[in-house]
Amino acid sequence: MGLDYQLVLWNKYKKAYDKIIIISMLLYIILFAAITLIFNSETTIETLVIRAFGSLAIIMLNIILIIGPLARLNSNFLPILYNRRHLGVSMFIAAFIHGGFSIFQFHALGDVNPIYSIFTSNMDYNSLTNFPFQVLGFIALLILFAMASTSHDFFLGNLSAKVWKRLHMMVYFAYALIIAHMFLGAFQQETSPLTIGIMTIGFFTVASLHLITAFKEQKIDSMKMEEQEGWLKVCTISEIEEDRAKIFTVKNQRVAVFKYNGKLSAIHNVCKHQGGPLGEGKIIDGCITCPWHGYQYLPSNGQSPPPFTEKVATYQLKLEGDMIYINPEAFDEGTEVEPCNY
Amino acid sequence: MEIIINIFLLILSVYFIIGLLFGFYFLFRGASKIDPLMENTKTKVRFLLFPGVVVTWPFLIGRLFKSKTP
Ligand code: HEM
Ligand code: FES
Numbered sequence: 001m002g003l004d005y006q007l008v009l010w011n012k013y014k015k016a017y018d019k020i021i022i023i024s025m026l027l028y029i030i031l032f033a034a035i036t037l038i039f040n041s042e043t044t045i046e047t048l049v050i051r052a053f054g055s056l057a058i059i060m061l062n063i064i065l066i067i068g069p070l071a072r073l074n075s076n077f078l079p080i081l082y083n084r085r086h087l088g089v090s091m092f093i094a095a096f097i098h099g100g101f102s103i104f105q106f107h108a109l110g111d112v113n114p115i116y117s118i119f120t121s122n123m124d125y126n127s128l129t130n131f132p133f134q135v136l137g138f139i140a141l142l143i144l145f146a147m148a149s150t151s152h153d154f155f156l157g158n159l160s161a162k163v164w165k166r167l168h169m170m171v172y173f174a175y176a177l178i179i180a181h182m183f184l185g186a187f188q189q190e191t192s193p194l195t196i197g198i199m200t201i202g203f204f205t206v207a208s209l210h211l212i213t214a215f216k217e218q219k220i221d222s223m224k225m226e227e228q229e230g231w232l233k234v235c236t237i238s239e240i241e242e243d244r245a246k247i248f249t250v251k252n253q254r255v256a257v258f259k260y261n262g263k264l265s266a267i268h269n270v271c272k273h274q275g276g277p278l279g280e281g282k283i284i285d286g287c288i289t290c291p292w293h294g295y296q297y298l299p300s301n302g303q304s305p306p307p308f309t310e311k312v313a314t315y316q317l318k319l320e321g322d323m324i325y326i327n328p329e330a331f332d333e334g335t336e337v338e339p340c341n342y
Numbered sequence: 343m344e345i346i347i348n349i350f351l352l353i354l355s356v357y358f359i360i361g362l363l364f365g366f367y368f369l370f371r372g373a374s375k376i377d378p379l380m381e382n383t384k385t386k387v388r389f390l391l392f393p394g395v396v397v398t399w400p401f402l403i404g405r406l407f408k409s410k411t412p
Contacts, residue, residue: 115351116347116351119347119350119351120344120347123343123344125343145393145397146397146398149393149394149396149397150394150397150398151394152390152391152394154377154379154380154391154394155391155394155398157377158373158376158377158402158405159398159401159402160401163398163401167398
């Protein structure tokens with residue numbers, strides 16, 4: 001960790017990902033403009049910008065919301081998860097251009113304050129087909145702004161993890177507002193069926209992936225483990241991949257059993273940073289590395305290597321032949337436990 | 343409905359105005375009191391943090407007060 005805050009903690013992967021993000025966004029806008037102008041050559045440039053960036057923003061938001069569950073289902077997606085932050089900020093910029101142009105085109109020309117005009121130019125709040133959908137977009141944009149502007153590590157530390165997490169969970173509320181914004185808006189504008197189709201597919205993908213991961217976790221939690229003289233039967237050695245873990249629930253606590261270097265260790269599955277699932281991470285440079293933001297813990301004692309001071313609880317394992325057993329009583333956080341050799 | 347809209351927008355603008363004022367004080371003075379890393383942080387990074395401070399000032403003010411009365 002440095003002694004001051006940097007604009008961005010760069011590494012070569014982040015730069016590569018950012019290039020991909022920017023190039024894809026530009027390509028999308030160009031493609032969108034070309035297709036619109038071919039099929040609908042009367043479209044004004046303002047409308048084009050509004051539609052291109054609005055649809056870009058919602059597509060990016062769908063991708064952002066899909067990355068979380070995808071990374072939990074398949075660890076190949078983990079690198080994208082680590083880089084989700086910049087995707088989020090880019091999405092906000094796209095949404096901001098869309099909102100800004102809309103305000104400029106529809107609300108800035110009268111003598112009423114443009115923000116006031118979003119809320120009052122159409123007072124049909126009781127109607128479904130003529131609802132002032134811009135209001136929903138505006139509130140969603142405020143939430144996205146709050147998230148994008150607090151995405152720097154400074155806020156993670158200084159708002160406390162709990163507040164920060166709550167703030168960023170509001171993305172789901174913003175998502176709901178935007179879906180409503182699109183559908184209520186589509187009744188009034190001649191939005192193409194293609195746009196609606198893509199958005200619907202996006203919504204169902206997001207929803208079903210979240211349900212699948214929730215179901216999978218539920219299965220882990222409700223799994224019954226055989227007991228034998230106070231020890232719980234976990235699984236066989238070969239069921240765990242090298243440098244990875246399997247997650248089990250003992251005494252209502254999730255525990256990650258790691259396999260590395262011919263050894264086995266078990267620690268509490270919950271990262272001290274923001275509760276990331278340690279058992280979905282990998283062992284990197286001898287340390288269990290959290291899949292969410294990369295905090296590290298030594299497998300044998302659950303402690304972050306110095307100068308860091310985070311500690312998680314550890315568990316005793318034992319082997320009988322090929323079968324791993326766990327003592328369901330957790331040790332205190334940071335307790336050294338001799339790993340099981342096999 | 344108009345009354346609700348007016349109240350909502352009034353609260354919103356007051357919130358942001360306080361945030362703007364607090365933001366300057368916090369980033370150039372207050373922040374290093376609660377976060378030692380801020381002491382050597384460059385001006386451009388402070389400006390990057392600015393919008394976030396404007397949004398979350400109620401939480402940061404709370405932290406500032408706590409740090410003064412240990
Ligand atoms: C100040 C905030 C906002 C305003 C005033 C606003 C306004 C509008 C307007 C006027 C339209 C209809 C455009 C047309 O079809 O000609 C629209 C559509 C749309 N908006 Fe927004 N919006 C705002 C925020 C957002 C945000 C935050 C998002 C998503 C991240 C979003 C996503 C969309 C989408 C996907 C459409 C449909 C695009 C299409 O018709 O192809 N909007 N918005
Ligand atoms: S939750 Fe952030 S590093 Fe684990």
